[in-house]
Amino acid sequence: MRENKKRLLVVVGPTAVGKTALAIRLAQHFKTEVLSADSRQFYREMSVGTAKPTREELQQVPHHFVDSHTVAEEYSAGDFERDALKLLDSLFLEHDHVVLVGGSGLFVRALCEGLDNFPKPPMAVRDKLNALLHENGLEVLQQRLQNVDPAYYATADIQNPQRVVRALEVFEATGKPFSSFRQQETVERPFEICTIGLNMERSELYERINRRVDNMMDNGLLEEVKSLLPYRGKPALLTVGYAEIFDHLNGQCSLEDAVDRIKQNSRRYAKRQITWFKKYGNTRWFLPNAWDEILAYIGR
Template identity: 65%
Template sequence: MEHAAAKTLVCVVGPTAIGKTAVAIQLAQHLQTVILSADSRQFYREMNIGTAKPTPEELAAVPHYFVNSHRLTDLYSAGDFERDALQLLKELFARHDVVLLVGGSGLFVDAVCRGLDDLPQPLPGVRDQLNRLYADKGLPYLQQRLKEVDPLYYQEVDIYNPQRVIRALEVHESTGQPFSHFRKQQRSNRPFQIHKLGLNTDRQNLYQRINARVDAMMDAGLLEEVASLLPYRNLPPLQTVGYAELFEYLDGNCALEEAVDRIKQNTRRYAKRQLTWFRKDPLTQWFEPTDVAEMKAYITGD
């Protein structure tokens, strides 16, 4: 399209707790633009502490989209996000030359940047069968099954998200082919340029940041937030790190200290998988989260 070269989507990606929100706000203020969240849990109004949403002050500093945009009972997929984000970008690019897309949910970032895979329709009953296995045998059983039938996707997917694991197994059970076989190799054409800025630091520092964030969430009332969401615990957004472990505590299956330790451990594992996902794109430029001046120069070409 004729205006493609003039419009740029800057994606700020990286592992959880690396500081994407703070960096994005500085960049958005410098560029006088807005932020789209690509964090698949920050969509939901009821999930606040455990999703590390931007604070009210941060939301006031820069306009944010797709934060508190849906209710937990809304079924909102990556495909829905692709459609809605692309429509919103048409409107935003009429007012801004640069827009920021920020988040650690690789599938949702890819939905906007690449387009989603054209996956085959599952066979009837397969999803119900996998859901029964999940209820009867738990997530570790399904994780091991995915590792056996699709080791490539197992290394990339958030294996602590039952919805993603079940979807991959559903494709395999329906087609006999691994989910990774259907992954899109070619990007969809987008009417804008895309620059990806990856944030990372040394592993010890990252893990310290993760542990400190979990402690801060607990101090801020994460347990009380999780308890208030017990009626919705079976919804997919709540079957994720930070919520699932505390549901186990509330069920009496472990001590609180053990649940918090599991959150830290599972968050560290999730961060490793996020990095695996984002490192797949060789065009991503990597920065320390403190290198904001260098990021500004990279975006503007100075």
Template identity: 65%
Template sequence: MAKTLVCIVGPTAVGKTALAIQVAQHFHTVILSADSRQFYREMTIGTAKPSSDELEAVPHYFINSHSITTDYSAGDFERDALELLRNLFITNDVVVLVGGSGLFVNAVCNGLDNLPKPLPGVRDRLNTLHRHEGLDPLRQRLEQVDPKYHSQVDLNNPQRIIRALEVYESTGMPFSEFRRKQTADRPFHICKIGLNTDREQLYRQINARADAMMESGLLQEVASLMRYRGHGALQTVGYAELFDYLDGNSPLQEAVDKIKQHTRRYAKRQITWFKKDDRTTWFTPDALPQIIAHIAASIQARSDT
């Protein structure tokens, strides 16, 4: 049997966690999370981590694995995930990777660019500029120093823009010069499953989950993280809006409405990202029998070659 990494991707709130657990149970295996915020122990409610029952149902890796005080990049994840997979495939023929962070999924499946480490203080300075003046100055700077990447990057994603700028500020070279030109070889078969549903249904699920997070204490979680707000992981949906409320810049209901709006926009960007990969086969979240059959056929086809 070919060693196979089953990647389950799709927009936030579509139902990836529940489906991944069912797939992992079917193949008697484990799950690696490729969610760039679920790594952090201090961020729980706002990252929609699997529940304690879900974590007990199937062994999970890269959940609560790091502190928010530790910078953990997609490159770090690529290194650690590949090493873990090397060990897991000794005793497992199938491993499940699940997450909506496209860059982190891509790191494991295709490899990332060999980017330089930023010089001390550069990231903090750019994060401070973003916090005080917003994204516009960072967008303008990126357009000046790297127009090629500026034309390609999601200009609403502060982490991507800051990463590109810190590479330039640390090396004097445009980020686009460091980007990988070809896909890395992997010693395992990759079967990509995309989950999506009717857009109105997805938006209802996003809105309902935001309300549930608030009822579960998201505001209190965000307030407890105020001293860490400069860290990149917190410059994200669900946290940035409530920091703004706690600063007195918006009413609470407006902040919650913005969480819903920004999450819907994020989901659209996720779908666009994952749809670019024509190796991904798409299903609705309730199509478990068809998904299992597709994975089994993919494994069999690889084993026959």
């Protein structure tokens, strides 16, 4: 890496692997601040099910984009790209390094590489698709996406309702497939990017995920989801940890079954995260406790 250039230290990896702990340690080491690129930790009302940093962790170093918005408003990857770049302009005046942490690949990519210029469909189109999702389930929308945009269907995370709805709303509004707007062009940023991936043995990771879900339930996930019933159609709530509890509240499954499904879907999500980040950029992979090796890779 070139000398005297600002660097964004990007910490990525699957859920429950230990990204928050490393991000805080890096921020303390470099006397800097942390930006969250977790697409659900923005929302103040969603804490238990998103495994936000604890109050104690938030006090250790300054964090940005945690509890920054209300779930009543939607916050897109494009919004995050704009706001995070503006914030980095300010932070890099005082710091040589800033830490970005998150498991949301689209939001990481938005800040590091830029997004393609997609049209913004009318909100009525999204509302209609979300209603179809709620009434008929994800499989119906997946089939629709496969029919109208097989190219995107073949590469997308079709288990993610937000991605499926987003692709379909672009098609519904423009008559053109979502894939036709994807240019795959990387935007040059005025800072260097050092991407650190965390991973561990699959069995150990899955055990951590299961334990985390149990802790969420002990810490009030059921009550949190009940409080979010008025917003259940929002994209952020059509995700793991929330969708399953909503199904339970609708009488579609027992609470025990809902918890088992959260664990299963969280494990599947972790697998998809690993696959995505292994394809992404120049990520160097480490065990979560490999502090000396990580520091040597960063270069200081």
